[in-house]
Amino acid sequence: MKSVLSERKALHPPNIDDIEHRELPGTAAQAVRDLAAEIARTSTHSAVNASEPLADPALLAQISTHAGDLPAAVRATLRPPATAAGACIVRGLPLSDSEIGPTPPDWQTAALWSTDPGRARGSLELDIAMLLLAAAAGEPFGWAGQQDGRLVNNIVPAAGHEFEQSGASSTVLLSPHTEDAFHPQRANMLMLACLRNPESVGTTVSSIRRVRLTRPHQDILRTPTLPILPDVSYGSAFERAEAVPVPTLWSEPGHEDDPGSLTLRFDPAYTPLDDACPEFREAYAQLERELERVCAMPALRPGELLLIDNDVAVHGRVPFTPRYDGTDRWLKRVNIRLPEHPRRAAESRENGYGQQIVAPFPPAPPRQAAPAREVRNERNGAVDDRGSIGHT
Numbered sequence: 198m199k200s201v202l203s204e205r206k207a208l209h210p211p212n213i214d215d216i217e218h219r220e221l222p223g224t225a226a227q228a229v230r231d232l233a234a235e236i237a238r239t240s241t242h243s244a245v246n247a248s249e250p251l252a253d254p255a256l257l258a259q260i261s262t263h264a265g266d267l268p269a270a271v272r273a274t275l276r277p278p279a280t281a282a283g284a285c286i287v288r289g290l291p292l293s294d295s296e297i298g299p300t301p302p303d304w305q306t307a308a309l310w311s312t313d314p315g316r317a318r319g320s321l322e323l324d325i326a327m328l329l330l331a332a333a334a335g336e337p338f339g340w341a342g343q344q345d346g347r348l349v350n351n352i353v354p355a356a357g358h359e360f361e362q363s364g365a366s367s368t369v370l371l372s373p374h375t376e377d378a379f380h381p382q383r384a385n386m387l388m389l390a391c392l393r394n395p396e397s398v399g400t401t402v403s404s405i406r407r408v409r410l411t412r413p414h415q416d417i418l419r420t421p422t423l424p425i426l427p428d429v430s431y432g433s434a435f436e437r438a439e440a441v442p443v444p445t446l447w448s449e450p451g452h453e454d455d456p457g458s459l460t461l462r463f464d465p466a467y468t469p470l471d472d473a474c475p476e477f478r479e480a481y482a483q484l485e486r487e488l489e490r491v492c493a494m495p496a497l498r499p500g501e502l503l504l505i506d507n508d509v510a511v512h513g514r515v516p517f518t519p520r521y522d523g524t525d526r527w528l529k530r531v532n533i534r535l536p537e538h539p540r541r542a543a544e545s546r547e548n549g550y551g552q553q554i555v556a557p558f559p560p561a562p563p564r565q566a567a568p569a570r571e572v573r574n575e576r577n578g579a580v581d582d583r584g585s586i587g588h589t
């Protein structure tokens with residue numbers, strides 16, 4: 198198969214910046230940090246889990262037991278984005294630059310440093326805080342094949358990866374993408390938390406609910422035409438023979454004429470566009486232009502969380518020059534499953550290129566789903582595929 202990676206020009210919007218902002222109340226935010234500190238302090242990891250406390254069943258049990266004790270405002274503030282932007286920013290997590298230590302040079306070192314007693318403990322405490330927040334929002338999970346199955350990923354620029362289409366890149370535009378678009382069990386919601394962003398590098402967010410597409414273009418993009426392949430962070434040892442064409446767009450069934458119900462699955466850097474007919478490529482290019490037109494570009498500040506509805510908005514990052522001196526931009530990322538947001542039944546037949554999720558948390562109690570979604574599920578027999586997850 199041809200290489201589908203391409204460098205892309207920088208985005209030149211921003212023309213829309215009305216992403217919803219929410220404030221985590223001070224007492225609730227402090228309760229999250231205090232509980233995370235307490236769990237980090239009292240947990241004793243078995244030797245086998247010493248290098249990865251977040252894989253320790255005892256520590257995870259503490260997180261899931263005590264997440265429910267947090268003030269109700271935490272769960273309320275971490276509710277999924279509900280506006281057409283498909284994303285929101287949550288402010289208010291207390292965080293000081295000195296507590297996190299230098300930015301690690303890559304995710305492997307981030308993991309090592311977080312358990313090194315001679316180093317700042319802030320990163321581990323923040324990992325626990327991330328899981329408390331994510332568990333309040335839904336079901337946090339990781340990928341066995343990505344960052345060694347860690348539930349909280351570190352996103353830092355890494356030397357040698359500058360031009361990749363991955364979180365570790367820097368010099369190149371990270372193209373707008375659905376997170377883990379190649380997989381049927383991809384997150385419903387993504388949480389990106391900012392620890393450090395000294396040069397105010399923007400994360401891009403574009404909602405399908407703000408684009409304008411002609412009906413013929415929509416119809417072409419609704420037709421399953423091309424596969425989406427696993428991204429470079431999963432390595433290259435996957436079975437391409439299993440590649441199945443997937444639709445780029447679809448509406449919640451029964452709502453075909455409602456532009457407010459469009460959802461998308463989009464990752465141009467890992468889609469073999471050269472294999473498609475000119476009509477499809479033209480429609481796809483128009484979608485790319487539209488996503489660029491409606492792009493918002495929040496530059497996250499330390500302590501801010503960006504919640505992204507992974508079915509409604511695509512995200513990426515503008516290029517920046519890495520410093521590699523311990524002061525670089527540093528985000529934490531958590532994948533979250535929302536039981537009240539089941540996907541199309543057709544996706545349950547995809548094999549996800551053999552990638553397995555790591556889902557150690559018990560299913561979250563569903564939130565009150567929006568009435569429209571409840572009706573859609575009943576009408577269309579969409580499956581909540583949580584049943585197929587191996588809770589480890």
Ligand SMILES: O=C(O)CCC(=O)C(=O)O
Pocket residue numbers: 352363364371376399400401512513514528530
């Ligand atoms: O660096 C960013 O702002 C986003 C990176 C990204 O796409 C990700 O972590 O999934």
Ligand SMILES: [Fe+2]
Pocket residue numbers: 374375376512
């Ligand atoms: Fe991403």
